Amino acid sequence: MGKLLSRLLQWLRSLTFPRKPISYEATAVLEKVADRPHRWTIWISCAAFVVSIFSFWQSHEAYKVTAVVSRSAVQVSSAKLAGRPEDLSFLRYDLVLTNFGQATARDILIRSRFDISQFDVPFGSSLYEHPRVGDMPPRFSQSVRLQSNERFSSRSDALIKGFKQKLLVFGVIEYHDDITGAPAKEYWCFLYDPKDAEQVKTLELRRCEYQYKP
Secondary structure, eight states, X not given: OHHHHHHHHHHHHHHHSOOXXXXXXXXXXXXXXXXXXXXXXXXXXXXXXXXXXXXXXXXXXXXXXXXXXXXXXXEEEEEEESSOGGGOSEEEEEXXXXXXXXXXEEEEEEEEEEEEESSSSOOOSOOXXXXXXXXXXXXXXXXXXXXXXXXXXXXXXXXXXSTTOEEXXXXXEEEEETTTOOEEEEXXXXXXXXXXXXXXXXXXXXXXXXXXXX
């Protein structure tokens, strides 16, 4: 019983009286160890920095994709001659313009010209400027009739009687995006082969294999 009371008294003393304080040297060592970052902490910080850079890059790419998708995109979806080439003094042709974008296209301007060649590749840099076209809202199509600025009747014989001669109609569409105000261009090229019975019947122009681009 005496031993039990003695142990209980020692335990109470340990709770009542503080332990021997830590020496200054030990405190300095502890502070030194605490000031030094753990290597795992460094690795975690680096990984977090890399993840933040990757997240910023992803958000930037998503913004660029959204900006591109939300812009206007005017293209020539089809083209057709307004009459048989041999009957036309000035070449006339109808273009169907379509805005495939998500924004309105403004200040639409079309420049074009024609050429007669054995090749399906358009040549020439000087284009005739046609009157401006009205604004086009998204997912909207309209037909525009254009006329060449040079007489075609003097060259129709070369197309009809020439060897493997084709009529090429080509040009560029210029417009401004309604959201960003940025200018845009779309080059186009269509051809007519007088030896193609289907084209002679419908006067529909076929898209060139190589698009015009100066």
